[in-house]
Amino acid sequence: MDDEPFIREAIDLAREAADNGNTPFGSLLVVDGEVVQRSRNTTVTESDITAHPELKLARWAARELDTEEREACTMYTSTEPCEMCATAIHYAGLGRVVFSVSTTALSERHGTPPGYTCRELIEAKGGSTAVEGPILEAEGLAVHDDSS
Helix, strand or coil, rough: CCHHHHHHHHHHHHHHHHHCCCCCCCEEECCCCEEEEECCCCCCCCCCCCCHHHHHHHHHHHHHHHHHHHHHHEEEEEEECHHHHHHHHHHCCEEEEEEECCHHHHHHCCCCCCCCCHHHHHHHCCCEEEEEEECCCCHHHHHHHCCC
């Protein structure tokens, strides 16, 4: 399956989040090549520090998809999931995560410590979620630059 169209959609969702006054993060869930759910960051507009799209999608998947669907599911996200979201992805049992902007690139751009990567956290928890990226990182970083 070609990941780039889904990553571009995640970047578009991040742009929509920024256009609505939130920080630029967007994600979608894909099962068997079909988008089953989309989410944008709403931390500002919902006054909720946990309203990251990856966390919202992991929670949705845990409620709405059965175990086999979650294992077959890929989360495409505009930026590598943070520690909170990576842990939720692990507990939801999602099969794969593909991201555009790496934690390292984003932290370098903002001059902040990088923290743990999604892969590091999932491996530390003994998880089996495949983590891939960065893909189209320059396009993903442009959304962060545009919203600064």
